[in-house]
Amino acid sequence: MIKETLLNATNAGAAVLKSFFNRKDLSISNKEGINNLVTEADHAAEKAIIEVIRAAFPDHYLLTEESGEHATGSNFKWIIDPIDGTVNFANGIPICCVSIGVEKDGKMLMGAVYNPLMGEFFFAEAGKGAFLNDAPIAVSNKREVISSCLVTGFPYTYLDSPNGPLDCFERFIRSGVPVRRLGSAAIDLCWVASGRFDGFYEHLLQPWDSSAGFLMVLEAGGNVTDFKGAPYSPYQPHLLATNGHIHTEMLRWINGETEK
Numbered sequence: 001m002i003k004e005t006l007l008n009a010t011n012a013g014a015a016v017l018k019s020f021f022n023r024k025d026l027s028i029s030n031k032e033g034i035n036n037l038v039t040e041a042d043h044a045a046e047k048a049i050i051e052v053i054r055a056a057f058p059d060h061y062l063l064t065e066e067s068g069e070h071a072t073g074s075n076f077k078w079i080i081d082p083i084d085g086t087v088n089f090a091n092g093i094p095i096c097c098v099s100i101g102v103e104k105d106g107k108m109l110m111g112a113v114y115n116p117l118m119g120e121f122f123f124a125e126a127g128k129g130a131f132l133n134d135a136p137i138a139v140s141n142k143r144e145v146i147s148s149c150l151v152t153g154f155p156y157t158y159l160d161s162p163n164g165p166l167d168c169f170e171r172f173i174r175s176g177v178p179v180r181r182l183g184s185a186a187i188d189l190c191w192v193a194s195g196r197f198d199g200f201y202e203h204l205l206q207p208w209d210s211s212a213g214f215l216m217v218l219e220a221g222g223n224v225t226d227f228k229g230a231p232y233s234p235y236q237p238h239l240l241a242t243n244g245h246i247h248t249e250m251l252r253w254i255n256g257e258t259e260k
């Protein structure tokens with residue numbers, strides 16, 4: 001019932017995302033900060049997702065990006081990003097998705113990330129693996145950072161802090177390591193899970209950015225920690241996700257402990 005509802009809610013949000021994509025009259029507004037956008041589609045997708053979950057589970061705890069917390073009493077918690085990659089979405093760039101993670105008693109149980117514009121539905125269940133359009137996926141086999149392909153994202157603040165986003169980015173780029181920036185943390189994580197990227201790091205993520213995607217990476221055989229190497233929780237800000245093989249070396253790069 002949880003899985004069925006998760007898939008239905010994700011599909012409902014994705015149908016809204018798709019119906020608003022490339023609409024010329026899309027209403028877009030700014031949250032705090034420059035280019036921290038929210039569109040009418042974010043709100044409409046979130047509403048559609050909540051309706052599906054509420055019809056099945058009227059009292060489960062919901063944590064959503066656009067409307068915050070609802071019914072905090074339950075031990076089941078749904079963590080919802082109605083559109084991850086809003087800036088892409090608002091510019092007609094088809095790298096955006098619905099991302100929903102479900103926790104039970106504080107442990108991530110299942111996650112779904114669906115980009116309907118590319119027809120890619122990622123799903124993971126704790127202990128049962130990760131899947132892309134129902135086919136099992138696995139992380140890559142790269143063994144060294146220098147030959148890896150990485151992805152990252154940049155927060156709206158905090159850019160210049162020591163070992164912050166710009167320091168780390170510069171370190172990799174100056175050494176010739178390719179670092180992409182897709183603009184959707186949930187998709188970044190799924191693309192590590194499916195082996196397209198060898199590693200993803202980002203500073204200052206929110207729970208809804210990472211809840212589904214971090215389970216995807218773990219279930220695909222990878223590793224996800226904070227920047228000290230402690231097991232990742234979506235309630236702390238910094239995330240490193242890799243294929244596992246390059247994890248320790250990536251921690252050294254991120255913390256500025258690599259030799260010049």
Ligand code: IPD
Pocket residue numbers: 065081083084085086087152153154155156182183184185186202204205209
């Ligand atoms: C953003 C995306 C982006 C990341 C930002 C997030 P949103 O989420 O995941 O890749 O770099 O930190 O805020 O606002 O598009 O849902």
Ligand code: CA
Pocket residue numbers: 036037065086
């Ligand atoms: Ca946002």
Ligand code: CA
Pocket residue numbers: 081083084085185208209
């Ligand atoms: Ca997000």
Ligand code: CA
Pocket residue numbers: 042065081082083084085086
């Ligand atoms: Ca969002």
